[in-house]
Amino acid sequence: MWSHTSRAGVNLAGMTERIDERWIGRRVRTLRQARGATLRALAQETGLSATQLSRIESGSRQASVGTLIELSRIFGITLSELVADTTPAAVHVIPRDRRTVHHTASGDIAVLSGDLPDLHSMHLTISPHCSSPTAHHDGEEWMYVLSGTVELIIGADGDEQTTTLGPGDAAHFQARTTHRVRNDGDANTEILLVGTRDPVHEAPRTGSAEVGLRP
Numbered sequence: 001m002w003s004h005t006s007r008a009g010v011n012l013a014g015m016t017e018r019i020d021e022r023w024i025g026r027r028v029r030t031l032r033q034a035r036g037a038t039l040r041a042l043a044q045e046t047g048l049s050a051t052q053l054s055r056i057e058s059g060s061r062q063a064s065v066g067t068l069i070e071l072s073r074i075f076g077i078t079l080s081e082l083v084a085d086t087t088p089a090a091v092h093v094i095p096r097d098r099r100t101v102h103h104t105a106s107g108d109i110a111v112l113s114g115d116l117p118d119l120h121s122m123h124l125t126i127s128p129h130c131s132s133p134t135a136h137h138d139g140e141e142w143m144y145v146l147s148g149t150v151e152l153i154i155g156a157d158g159d160e161q162t163t164t165l166g167p168g169d170a171a172h173f174q175a176r177t178t179h180r181v182r183n184d185g186d187a188n189t190e191i192l193l194v195g196t197r198d199p200v201h202e203a204p205r206t207g208s209a210e211v212g213l214r215p
Helices: 023-035 039-046 050-058 065-075 079-083
Strands: 008-012 015-019 101-104 107-111 119-126 140-147 150-154 161-165 170-174 179-183 189-196
Touching: 023 039, 023 050, 023 065, 023 079, 039 050, 039 065, 065 079, 065 119, 079 107, 079 119, 150 170, 161 170
Parallel strands: none
Antiparallel strands: 008 015, 101 107, 107 119, 119 189, 140 170, 140 189, 150 161, 150 179
């Protein structure tokens, strides 16, 4: 498994703000209900079962990185709007000591992008001897290794292409192709991941005030 703790901590001038780990689940439920979609209907769009989606909404199951990206695409919002309590601004600045870390089934995610719609960026920390679930979604992804080594695996079983990346290496690929990453080393791997949306498959965007994105 990826590294995991029960709560996310955000350092604010020496203080630690505790983030409710069920926050994302509540947002997913609110967004689904605003669309008038049933659990079964949304599950079919994401490739999950209705039971898995129900557990994500209740907070008893943590969504993978790929699932979070796919949910934000379906809802027509940015990844930042889905997982972070942010206020839209012309320039979205995230100081290093105010970074919000979300612990998911696929690893620790620090969202670095704001509410602009065309890309999402995040800092991922992958624990030793861990692998992410496979993912595929619209758009493109660009990956840059900050520290450690990681294997980028593109393609499905029987037709996989594996590329080993080290510090300073980058990779750019179509995210619609099945992909995953694996850390076979003995130390954490840190990755900067930037993804774009595919405007051809973009869902209609709904105003955040209408779907209750703010607590």
